Every structure is written in C-alpha cells, then in structure tokens.
Amino acid sequence: MAGRIRDDDIAAVREKARIDEVVSSYVTLRNAGGGSQKGLCPFHDEKSPSFHVTPSRGFYHCFGCGEGGDVISFLMKIDGLGFTEAVERLAEKYGVQLRREEGGPDDKPRGPQRRRLVEAHAVAQEFYAAQLRSPEAIEARRFLDQRGFDQAAATMFGVGYAPREGEALWRHLRDRKFTSEEVIAAGLVAMGRSHYDKFRGRLVWPIRDSASDTIGFGARRIHDDDKIEAKYLNTAETPIYKKSQVLYGIDLARREIARSAQAVVVEGYTDVMACHLSGVGTAVATCGTAFGDDHARVLRRFLDDHEGTQGEVIFTFDGDSAGQKAALKAFQGDQRFVSQTYIAVAPEGQDPCELRINSGDEAVRELIAGRRPLYRFALESVVKRFDLDRADGRIDALREGARLVASVRDKAKVDAFARELAGLVGVDPDQARSEVRRVAGRSGGAGGPGGPGASGRPD
Ligand SMILES: [Zn+2]
Structure with a gap:
C-alpha cells in the first residue's frame, strides 16, 4: 500500500477545500462581519453562536469551548476520521490529485475507509433504484402508489427495491471492485452461507447525511412470505452510521430548517416524503429509534438561532397514549428545548402520510401550522x-x-x-x-x- 500523502498535496487540499462550505454541511453559518461567519458550535452545547469560521484564513475557532483548527481537523473531529481519510475525502470533493511518498510510513487506519463505505452506499442506492422498475418490484411500486407517491417522488427520495435473490447486490458491488470486508463493514451485506443482501425483498429508502451522502438504508417488508417479520429494518451501527444522530430527510430539510427556523419531526420515511411533497420542507425522522438528545443537538445546529429566537421543533406524535408518554418524556428530558418544542396532532391519530392521502397537501400544511406548545400538551395529558x-x-x-x-x-x-x-x-x-x-x-x-x-x- 502507498505511503504518506505528499505535503504539497495536503497543502493543495487545504487551499482548495473551502472551510465555510465544508462546515455549512453541519452547521448553519451566518455573517458575523469582518469576513467571518458564525454558528452554533457542533462540539459543545450552546444557545448563542460562538463558533467562528474565517474563510480567508481557512480557520475555525469556538470561543465557547476553545476548539479550533483548519478544514482537515474540522472534518476529522466532526466525523471521527483519521487524518489521511479526511484529506482523501476533501481531495475527492475538491478535485485534488493525491500523490504518495515512496516507502513512507503508512498511516492508513485499520478497516475500510469511510470513503469506501460511502461509495459502496452510492453504488447500492443506484442499484436499488434501478431495481424498482423490475417486474419483481410490483409490490413495492404498489406500496408507493397506494400512499400517493408517483415515480417522480420515488426518484426525488431515491427509493428503490432490493431483489429477493439475496446475492444480487453483492455480485453488483463485487463487479465494481468492492471487497467483502468493505460491504460487510458498510452494513449492506451479511455473511451467512453466502454474501446476502440484508434488505433483500424489501422496499428501501436511502438515508443520507446532511452532506447528501447515502450512509444507510431503511427497508420495509412488502412480501407476505418475507422470513424476517420486522416491518422495518434499518442499517445497524457502522463506522458511518450512528443511529442516535441520523435524521432521515436532513439532506433535503436542512436549508429550509435554517431559513424558517423550524424543524418538523415525524415518525417514518413515508411521513417525511408526504411532508416534503406537501410543502413542509423541514420534515425529518429518526430511523428505528426514539428522538434523543443527540438528534436534538443535530437539529439545533441547523435551526436559526440568532437574536434570541431559538427556533421551533414540532413533533407529530399521534394523540394516543404512546404519543403522550413520549411528550411527557421529552418534557422531563432535556429541558432546554421545552419552550421551543411543539406538538402537532392530526385528527383520528392519522400520520402525515395518511393525512395527505385522505385530505390532501393543504391538510398536512395545516397540521403543522396548528401546532401547540409541548408544555400545554403535556399538562393536558396529566390533567386529563x-x-x-x-x-x-x-x-x-x-x-x-x-x-x-x-x-x-x-x-x-x-x-x-x-x-x-x-x-x-x-x-x-x-x-x-x-x-x-x-x-x-x-x-x-x-x-x-x-x-x-x-x-x-x-x-
Ligand atoms: Zn464549542
């Protein structure tokens, strides 16, 4: 394997990779005057922005926690990458050709690199999307159709179908020069008697991070004879997929969240789709886990947080006892969010997807507009x-x-x-x-x- 990346190539990466652009995938930045920008620090909790980025110097610094560095160290810290991996990712994005020193020490981290895992996901996503048009995927297409999603909607969200023949994905990835180790580490393929597709025979949604890289999948059961009973399967923890932080739809929602200072948290993939298609462009969902403090931190980075307005987080809990329990838990949990947290409950416990089917786009927008403060909802639940x-x-x-x-x-x-x-x-x-x-x-x-x-x- 090749050795160290040459110093002048690293310098070229630092030069070309725009730090404000890279940071913006994780944090909403606003102008802070004097050629610098600021936002909420992704490395510590804060209410008002003390995280500064100075593009002309290629430098970031947080006055709250003291973190600081250049574009490479930012990426290393926020995504938990090694130095080489961070440089490679930036080089790829900004078109810098990397050359290696001959015979230098190899600082390649053990295990597949993040870049390879992301590439494998990109290939898998394309593969699944193409399969959605296959004859075998008729049930998957029917599922989408019954929920009011046409081909354009499927394309917008990258929805696909995993063939029932479990080895098809592995063969496709192998042809594209991915190793067994890589596709297993990516959580795409499992090793039993053969390499089989974890999501085989299911309708699949690509889960993308805020920089629009696909990092995992959610998969819904559609065949009655699917041996796996679970209605939904999600990617398990991998080096690039942390379910405590992943928000489905954040790639589409983040700009609108920043613009409108509002984020909507719904319960499933189809709800996120229904919201966005109805004009609620701020909708996201957790994937196979409850909304937790880490999710809240991710959202807060994108919420407009200037001049004392904290932004709103709106949950579409259903009105049943599970929803009430969740509301009470949220109320008693991280209280910094109480005053900015709202609940939107649709009539007859409908979720946004059902509401859109039954009553149209307008009804979904009205659901969100009719939000009520969490504290009132929680108090009512107790008093009732x-x-x-x-x-x-x-x-x-x-x-x-x-x-x-x-x-x-x-x-x-x-x-x-x-x-x-x-x-x-x-x-x-x-x-x-x-x-x-x-x-x-x-x-x-x-x-x-x-x-x-x-x-x-x-x-
Ligand atoms: Zn900080």
Whole structure:
C-alpha cells in the first residue's frame, strides 16, 4: 500500500477545500462581519453562536469551548476520521490529485475507509433504484402508489427495491471492485452461507447525511412470505452510521430548517416524503429509534438561532397514549428545548402520510401550522387523567400538574406554566402557584421559583 500523502498535496487540499462550505454541511453559518461567519458550535452545547469560521484564513475557532483548527481537523473531529481519510475525502470533493511518498510510513487506519463505505452506499442506492422498475418490484411500486407517491417522488427520495435473490447486490458491488470486508463493514451485506443482501425483498429508502451522502438504508417488508417479520429494518451501527444522530430527510430539510427556523419531526420515511411533497420542507425522522438528545443537538445546529429566537421543533406524535408518554418524556428530558418544542396532532391519530392521502397537501400544511406548545400538551395529558367535576379530582390534578411544572428548570417559565395549569384545572392562578411552590420546596429542587439562573444554564 502507498505511503504518506505528499505535503504539497495536503497543502493543495487545504487551499482548495473551502472551510465555510465544508462546515455549512453541519452547521448553519451566518455573517458575523469582518469576513467571518458564525454558528452554533457542533462540539459543545450552546444557545448563542460562538463558533467562528474565517474563510480567508481557512480557520475555525469556538470561543465557547476553545476548539479550533483548519478544514482537515474540522472534518476529522466532526466525523471521527483519521487524518489521511479526511484529506482523501476533501481531495475527492475538491478535485485534488493525491500523490504518495515512496516507502513512507503508512498511516492508513485499520478497516475500510469511510470513503469506501460511502461509495459502496452510492453504488447500492443506484442499484436499488434501478431495481424498482423490475417486474419483481410490483409490490413495492404498489406500496408507493397506494400512499400517493408517483415515480417522480420515488426518484426525488431515491427509493428503490432490493431483489429477493439475496446475492444480487453483492455480485453488483463485487463487479465494481468492492471487497467483502468493505460491504460487510458498510452494513449492506451479511455473511451467512453466502454474501446476502440484508434488505433483500424489501422496499428501501436511502438515508443520507446532511452532506447528501447515502450512509444507510431503511427497508420495509412488502412480501407476505418475507422470513424476517420486522416491518422495518434499518442499517445497524457502522463506522458511518450512528443511529442516535441520523435524521432521515436532513439532506433535503436542512436549508429550509435554517431559513424558517423550524424543524418538523415525524415518525417514518413515508411521513417525511408526504411532508416534503406537501410543502413542509423541514420534515425529518429518526430511523428505528426514539428522538434523543443527540438528534436534538443535530437539529439545533441547523435551526436559526440568532437574536434570541431559538427556533421551533414540532413533533407529530399521534394523540394516543404512546404519543403522550413520549411528550411527557421529552418534557422531563432535556429541558432546554421545552419552550421551543411543539406538538402537532392530526385528527383520528392519522400520520402525515395518511393525512395527505385522505385530505390532501393543504391538510398536512395545516397540521403543522396548528401546532401547540409541548408544555400545554403535556399538562393536558396529566390533567386529563382526573375527574375535574369532583373536588378531590381537581386537587389531585393540581398536585400532579404542579409536579410537572415544578420540574421545569427554566424558572422564568414556571409562572406561565402555573397559570396555564390553573386554567386547565379550573382553579385560581394563585392556588396553582402556591401548589407549585409547595411541591418544589418539598422536592428540594434546584432554586425555588424566582431563584437565580432565570432563563438559562451555564454554557
Ligand atoms: Zn464549542
């Protein structure tokens, strides 16, 4: 194997790869004056941007956490790449021919390189997309058709079909000079008695990162005799696919999220498609996992976050108990997002895909426009459990609701939430406030109402 990349080629990569362009795939940047740009730091949590990029110097620096460096170190850090791999990726993107020193030490990381895994995904995606037109894929085409997706929609999202004959993908990849090690590491092919396609016989969606590279697939069961019962299969963890961070649709949504300061989180691939086709261009979905703090961090990087407006994250939970549980969990989880989190619930528990089929594009846009604050949804879910026609029911509802309100760390919000609770239960606001104080005092929560740290947390 070749040795070290020549220094002048590395310099050429640094020269040609535009740092603002590269960073923009991960962080929304805005003009900060003096030829520099700023955004929310991807390396630490923050509310206001202290991550600066200076294109003329090819340099980034975060005043919050002290991270800094050039375009190569940025890519290494954010995608967990080795130096060589980061240089190779940039060289490829910016058309720099890399030459190697003869006989130098080889710093190639062990295992297939990220670039190879991404290339294998690109080849697999094309292969699947072409298969969607095959006679065998009739069920897959019917599935799309029944959900209101035509050929143009399938093309836009790169939807495809994995042939039932499990070795077809492997043969195709092998012909394109991919090794067994590479396609297995990519999570595309598994090794049993033969190399078989993990998603064989299924309708597949390419999952792309924010830079539009396909890094994984989601696959839906469509044949009744599919031996794998799971309705959906997703790529497992691989060197390029981390499900705690992956958001389906982020490649299409990120610009609109930045522009509109709003992100919509839906539950599935077809919901993302339905939203985008209906004109809700900010929709994304997690893939086979619940929305977690890492997903929130990814979204926040794209949300417009200037001048105190934090942007909105809208969840389309269904209105059933699972959805309510999820809302309560979100409320009690990372509270920095509480005040910017909204819930949109469609009539009769429809998801956006069903809503679009039954009522059209307009109804999907209205669903999102009719969002309600998460805290109100969560309070209602708690209060609804009690019989408010009875005095003891009201007391219990007030106590449970107060518990939820008292758990809010952002003390500036507590009073507003207590008033909201009073309205829901039908008691005087002062009574709700004193109940919240009582509950908060007993739990010994960090700082009583009106305590320090009103609207924030240390950054
Ligand atoms: Zn930072």
